[in-house]
Amino acid sequence: MKKVLATIGLFSSVLFFAQKSESYLQVGYASLCCGTASDKPVMDYLAQFKNKNRVKSLEVYKKSGLGREGEYNLYIGTDGLSKTQKTAFIDGLKATVNSQNKARKTNSTGLVNFDENETVPKADLMNARNLTLISTQKTIKTK
Secondary structure (H helix, E strand, O other), X not given: OHHHHHHHHHHHHHHXXXXXXXXXXXXEEOEOOOOEOOOHHHHHHHHHXXXXXXXXXXXXXXXXXXXXXXXXXXXXXXXOOOHHHHHHHHHHHHHHHHHHHHHXXXXXXXXXXXXXXXXXXXXXXXXXXXXXXXXXXXXXXXX
């Protein structure tokens, strides 16, 4: 059992150290009464941005288990983007989050939170629990 846990730990640390980003943007999904909002608009925006700008890697992590109703955060690494790409990416992400919050059902659907000035360092993510790598090099496909 110890060997299995050591192997899993080693494999997980290799994944973290193989990533290029040192800071991540945080998109939070909060619940009001009946669960969180969907991450589909944000994930669709990420796919669209990657395809339009020919970005090879965009790291996305999901940290779950933040509340009783399924609250979670997405962490998006943007260190691989140029300065102009990063500015355009943040502007588009803000617009996506704002439109999703405006279109939500006010009494049942949760909020999506995004602050462009709030970044999470890689060191904090390495110590996080319930963290899952969603995408790195692979292209996120849309319909």
